[in-house]
Amino acid sequence: MSDLKTKPNKQSVKQFLEKVTDKNKRGDCYTILKLMKQVTKEEPKMWGNNIVVFGSYHYKYESGREGDWFVTGFFPRKQNLTIYIMVGFEQYPDLMKKLGKHKTGKSCLYINRLEDINQSVLKELIAESVKKLSKISAKE
Numbered sequence: 001m002s003d004l005k006t007k008p009n010k011q012s013v014k015q016f017l018e019k020v021t022d023k024n025k026r027g028d029c030y031t032i033l034k035l036m037k038q039v040t041k042e043e044p045k046m047w048g049n050n051i052v053v054f055g056s057y058h059y060k061y062e063s064g065r066e067g068d069w070f071v072t073g074f075f076p077r078k079q080n081l082t083i084y085i086m087v088g089f090e091q092y093p094d095l096m097k098k099l100g101k102h103k104t105g106k107s108c109l110y111i112n113r114l115e116d117i118n119q120s121v122l123k124e125l126i127a128e129s130v131k132k133l134s135k136i137s138a139k140e
Contacts, residue, residue, distance in 0.1 A: 086107050101116040
């Protein structure tokens with residue numbers, strides 16, 4: 001089995017965010033940082049070179065593969081902001097309808113700017129995901 005490339009490190013979250021060249025995106029990052037900190041009650045950490053994360057949990061698959069991963073986080077990409085909702089989106093159709101302009105991947109929420117979405121709905125989505133993930137990891 002290969003090791004995960006995305007791992008926690010000692011890089012400064014503040015120094016990383018200050019390198020975001022688009023000042024509007026940087027402001028959005030600080031807003032997301034504050035929101036995730038409120039929801040998770042965790043301090044932010046860097047994973048890899050560019051993912052700001054909150055919390056962690058241990059997973060174990062039936063195959064025997066196991067490891068640690070983050071609960072939620074974000075990545076300020078050049079083209080958009082990626083917000084990680086680790087439990088996915090299928091169980092939140094009502095919230096997703098109310099969220100605003102976005103795209104999704106399996107566990108990734110892609111937004112261009114925070115002004116494009118309803119931030120209260122985003123906060124609720126993150127809170128529900130964190131709650132669900134804590135129930136799942138408590139069972140293991």
